[in-house]
Amino acid sequence: MTIKELHALFLEHPHICTDTRKITKNCLFFALKGPNFNGNKFAQEALDKGAAYAIIDEEEFKTSERLVLCDGVLETLQKLATYHRKYSSAKIISLTGSNGKTTTKELIHAVISKKYRTIATQGNLNNHIGVPLTLLSIKEDTEIAIVEMGANHQKEIEFLCSIAQPDFGYITNFGQAHLEGFGGVEGVIKGKSEMYDHLISQNNSIFFNADDGIQKEKLANYTKKMGFSSSDHQYYQIKFLGVDPYVSLEVEGTQINTQLVGKYNFTNCCAAILMGKYFNVPLTDIKTAIESYRPENNRSQLLSKNGFDIVLDAYNANPTSMRAALENFSLMKAKRKTLIIGDMFELGSTAAEEHQSIADLAENLHFDQIYLVGENFYGTKTSLSKFKSFDALKEHLTKHPLEKASLLIKGSRGMALERVLEVL
Structure with a gap:
């Protein structure tokens, strides 16, 4: 056949x-x-x-x-997806990056769907199987499809782009994620940039963060690009207003108050706003979409339980996102702050150094209580409380319950630190 x-x-x-x-x-x-x-x-x-x-x-x-x-x-599934993508009249927006892919995808979907019939990657089905399944979910009346692409080694984004053949693309950032597979930070930049390479080769359009020096440099000589910035007036201006605890921003004199914690979510919102403007979504609808979006699935969720105000960010972690989360938590207003962080995976030979760096940062930020969980954190040289496993932490917290506080919980998916909620 x-x-x-x-x-x-x-x-x-x-x-x-x-x-x-x-x-x-x-x-x-x-x-x-x-x-x-x-x-x-x-x-x-x-x-x-x-x-x-x-x-x-x-x-x-x-x-x-x-x-x-x-x-x-598998190959047949992938070829069928590409055939269906060509058969469909839908425009494809591709999305990758080290951090914030899924949240950004959901924000873009919320904004674009205000005006267009839109589909997007479900959950994090963003690999060589998930991307084809997303493309095959495009219906006859679909106008725009938002396709998230994940990768942990070179040539993976290139391959996913060959399947999806996107019309537009956006890279959230270049961070310290999947260092083992990519071979270091330079490898991450090269691997994620395969999306730019594909789009440029097809003379297709790129959305980008003009305040990101790496992205700005890579796209310096490319004309089919649209950028946002909080400082460079040659690009679309979006102003960061603050985070306490939620991100607020201003665009074209309109204030938008999100339900997202962490300054790191500012650029995720900016990408969605820029795309909304490009596709002529009214600013009032963009504002409604951004303000109505609530994160789920352990991604920067703000919860209250048994007297604790909790930032639950236990879906994933790498040195870049961990550092951003800790620094943001240090800026939040609270009488008492407790930190529970778990190991970061796929760091290869840099694992010991990166975990030590995060342990040092946590100690220097002077939170009231700090708990490090996992074999990598257990191996750090620090005076902080550390536990080799979640079970060891659970045993300790059962005997020594936490004092009521604002609480940040963050770690890689394999640590499943959302289990802390059961212990409180």
């Missing part, structure tokens, strides 16, 4: 499933493989549960006409 023929089948059954536990009636099941599973073995089960067809790549499992044999299921 050719990709064109498969696409015709997809138009008749426009829902993709890759997990037999989530089969919907008349979907197309793609029998993906992984290190510990082989989707081909579950293809017949998918049909039995209601799938219209199953796409497989091992001939021994082809036992009926509804089992479609291809050379490689």
